[in-house]
Structure formats: structure tokens, C-alpha cells
Amino acid sequence: MQNSRITLGHGSGGKLSHDLIESVFISQFWNDISARSDDSAVFSLGNDNGNIGDKQLAFTTDSYVVKPITWPGGDIGKLAVCGTVNDLAVVGATPLYLSAAFVIEEGLLLTTLTEVVKSMAETAAEANIKIVTGDTKVVERGSADGLFINTAGVGVIPSGLRISGDGAKVGDAIILSGSIGDHGIAVLSAREGLVFANELKSDVAPLNHMISAMLNSGSSIHVMRDPTRGGLATTLKEIAKQSKVAISISEEKIPVKQEVTAACEMLGYDPLHVANEGKLIACVAREDADKVLDIMRNSGYGQEATIIGEVLAESSAMVMMKTKIGGTRIVDMLVGEMLPRIC
């Protein structure tokens, strides 16, 4: 009975979303390119195309339906640019061009829309990409929630570079670029008026400059992912599954801001499941890890970058965490929608 209608849980980015993608979309849309299940599709236009040469194109799209549309540290426009830029960057692409499509609810204040679009332009300038095409639709009051934005983006991957979720190698260091859960809790606080986290700012940021510096260092970077919906736990589990390895992380090494811890304790959430929009996870050959860490810390987008764990030689796709008190536990994907508990 639970399967016959779409519930909010299907949009959580966790297990139910995965089930939906596999059972409904992949079964119909499966092809050699979609099969890789990375944040962007990667393909080549063929060597006979003079403009592209043997470079590969990365192509991705994402829709943004967040409520409220502004929050401390960001807004839906900044998010719509960063989300797509980051999905391109984590497969090793240099993001170039974005489209922007707006579904606007009748009655939205023009000043609100103008502010959001201005924020998109500023973020595009920061990321050094161009928004080159777009679309606008207005729907009746009640048919949308203020403003929905879709962006799609293309980027170019240098020849020979292949970064995919299936590339993690045994012994790789797992690097996290900074504190987790800031975005999810900042948006939640703004939406629900939670006073204990109102100092907290979302981490939404374009990561392409930092990633470009990492790649230019010639380091052996095997996997990059941005842990958005579903959080760090879901992304690590996806990497472990795609790469057919196990992952071990240490709770003590994972930076979590005090406001995020407090909100999670109050609501019964696990910070490992809370969304981020400006954080990177990278699986990097151990011998290059310190070099990559330095680059991330100096990039302006990863000051708190740190090694949180390593890739282990087991095909179980298990993610284990050593807890602060010295125990261990499984880390698994978020199941459905995150819901606050009773007590």
C-alpha cells in the first residue's frame, strides 16, 4: 500500500528516493551513460568534433523546491546555481553554462523574485559560469509554493580524467571539507523558527574553484561527491556500494557545529543525515592526502578540511564509524523523510 502513491519520503534523498529512481526511472531510462549513477552524466561528442576534441562533456540538472526561499547564509537562487555547479565539479568537470527555469506562483512579490535572480547572478559570477538560457512559467495560486527553480548545467572534463563514485581504492583517505549539517539545520530553523540555532548559517557555496585547484595539483583523487540531501551517511554509503568497498570513519574527526548538535539532539536527527550544500567528500590516495588537504584549506571553501576515515578492502559496502567513546556502529542511508520525534 505504501508504494501506490508518492510520499514526501520519496523526495528525501535517502533509501526511498533510491528505490523510486531504480524502480521507475532507471528501468525506463537505462542506457550506458545513465548507468553510472554519478552526480552528472558524462559523455563524449566524438573525436571528429573539432570544438570538443577528446574532452568529455558533463551534463546535469536539478530542481530546487526549498521552503522558505531565503534563510541565513543563502537563498533558493544561490542554491540553484551552487547545486548544479557542484554536481558538475565533482565529476571533474569545469562548469561552463547553466540554464535557469522558473515556476512562479501567482502573487509572488516582484521584489522577492528580483532578489533571488540577483543572487543567482552574483553566485554565477563567483563560480565563473554563465547562465545562458532560461524559461518562465506562472501557475495559479496554490499550484506551487512561491517559487521553484530548475537549473541544468554543462561542463568540460579534461581528457583522460575519470572521477566517479565507483573509483574508491583500498587505502584511500576520506577527506571531508568542513562541518556537516549546517545547511539542513539553518533552513529548518528558518522554516520552523527554532531559536536554538538562529546563529547558524547555511554552507551553500560553489565548490568548483577548490575542486579545480585539487585536480590541478596532479594528486590521485579517485572519488568526489557533495553530500547534499541524505547527508554524509547517505553519500558514503553510495560510494561504498558503487566502489564495492567498505568505509571506516571516526566520529571524533567529523566537525559538527554546536548549534547543529543541539538541534539534532532536540529533534532526534542524526547530523550524518542532515543536508549540506557547500561540502565535499573526496577519496584520495593516502600519499597525496596531505597535499590535497593543504589545497582545500587554502581555497577559501574548505578551511576545516580533515581526514575522517579510510577505504577498506571489503566488498560488503559497509560503512562503520568508530564512536567518540570507543565503540563502533553502522552508518546507513537515511530511510525516508527526516521527521522530528516525540520526546
Add this chain to the structure above:
Amino acid sequence: MKLVDEFRDSAIAKRLASKLQARKTAAVNLMEVCGTHTVAIFKHGIRQILPQSVKLISGPGCPVCVTPNNDIDNAITLVQDTSVILTTFGDMMKVPGTSSSFQYEKAAGADIRVVYSVLDALQMARDNPDRKVVFLGVGFETTTPTIAAAILEAQRLKLNNFFLFPAHKVVPPAMRALLSSDDVKIDGFICPGHVSAIIGSKPYEFIAKEYGIPCVIAGFEPLDIMLAIDMLLDQIASGKSQIEIQYRRAVSAEGNVVALGILNRVFEVTDAYWRGIGEIPGTGLKLRAEYRKFDAKDVFGIESGYDTEKESCQCGDILRGILDPPSCSFFGKACTPEHPVGPCMVSSEGSCAAWYLYQ
């Protein structure tokens, strides 16, 4: 003082872990009654740092899990009336009734809203005078005082469109019911911290006096729980049975007298059905006669909850600590957090869900 980091200090934890591991303890079963403790124990990996002779068993203390599925069915029937707004705490959304859940009914068009507090539901009633706002009252003594306060406020405001669907339960008599059966040997209780912040330590005294079993009321951080286990093992080693409070920063012997006063003014004790266990006398709460006009079951003519669980589901034995979750043939196969079969898997604080997600 941040009240979290201090209680997760890894250096202190490691010292305490060494102390626990060095103990020469005969085999003991310690039951954590509360679902929040269960999750904390798994999340922090506390089981692995205990000596093998100390077994932790999870008790029935997740109010979401023990809400009979018939209550969920009835609330779903109620909200088919388009004048009704059903409000509930978030963790009830996914819980399956006999053939549906709130999450699914919401997707199908029912007006079901998640609230963080009963006071949000009260405000919703004030903001929507032409709608009937029903709050599904699930929870133990931790949440009932605020619900009682909301009823008093509704009375003061003369609201005639705010109703409580009462499914509350109380903890100590359920512990007595657990002890009255010989199915499971319990050598010590880790008592719930939040419940005890309201009721204090006295309601547990019968456990020590009549059954000779030590109790420690514990907080929810890893050091709290480790210390409570250490205190229980001390009592067991010296043959004592007392009610001790580890969670002193929140719990006193008398409890929260003001909250208890409000609770008793509005509610009286009744019998209640526990999903997976059955009816336990004196473990429910109903509105007193003068507040019965706020009782959705009375106003809308709904019978009290009972259980229509699948017969082969072994949650009853798991809730009473007789079986570990993996011993159930459904566990991790037919029954997962995405598609729960029985009560222990429905809430993130259920013992099967915690075991499945973290162990």
C-alpha cells in the same frame, strides 16, 4: 557548560570503559526501558565496550511503537472528514496502521500536519475556527503535562474546535507488568531520564522494594549511560536494590511538582492497550469528566485502541526483552524501516529499528 560535549568526552569515556571492562561481573541482564536510551546505546556503540557478561536488553519504552494500530486506523477514519485537521508529532507519520499510514493518507489528500508541540495545534485551532483540529496525543509522562496545559488553555479560551485523541501511556505500571511475568530475568533497570524529570524517582520504589531489583535513572549522553551501568553493577555486586539518580541535572526525587499537578488535574488513569503486548491495567490516561468535551474519542464516537497485529510478528517478545531483534524471522527481510511489519521497527526509537540501523 554546553551539556552535550562534556558528556561525550572521549578521554573520560575511555577511562570509564576500562573500569567497566575490568569488572568481574556474573552474567547480568540490564534493561533500558526508554527508546531514546536504546538509540543512544546503539548510536554511541556502548554495547561493544561493555564486558561480555553484561547484556543490555531493550524494553517497551517507545510510545510510538506501542500505540495500537487500531488507534492509527481510527485517526485515519477521522481525518477523512474534510472539516478535520489531524495534527501529530513527526515520528507517527510513517507508522503503519492495519492498511495505511498518516504519511500515505496525507499524500492521498488528508489534512494531516506535523507539529513540534501541542501548542502549535492549539494555535491552529484558533487560526482555523471553521475547522476541527484534532491532536493525536501519543507519549509518556514526558509529553503529557504540556498536553494537559493545552487542554486547560483551550478551556480558558472556550475553544470548541480543539480536540485530543488520547493515546497516552504511563511507564511505572508497565514495568510492574513486565516484572510480573517470569519470561525474562532482569537484574537492573536503566530508567528513563525525561519521564523521570516529570515523575521523579519515587514511582519506581516498588521495583526495588517488592522485586529487589536495582534501578538507576539515567541521562541520554554516552557518559550518562555508562555511568548508570557502572552504578547498577555496583548495586548488584553489593547486593543492594535502590533507586539511584544518575541524571541529577534534570531529575529530583519528587519530580516536577507543577507539571504533575497539571497532569493530574486534567487526566486520570485508565487501562491501555500496548501494541505488541496487549492490555495493561492502569497504564493509560484519559481526560477527566470536566474536560471530556475535548476528547475526540467521545466527541466523534471512536472506540479505544486495540491491536490487529500479524500473529507471527514477534514484537511482543522483543518489547518485553525476551527476544533480541535478529531472532525474529521477519527482521531485516520482510520487516525493515522502509516497510515495517511490527511496532519495534516503526519508529526510529524502536528496538528493531535501532538494531537494524546501527548494529
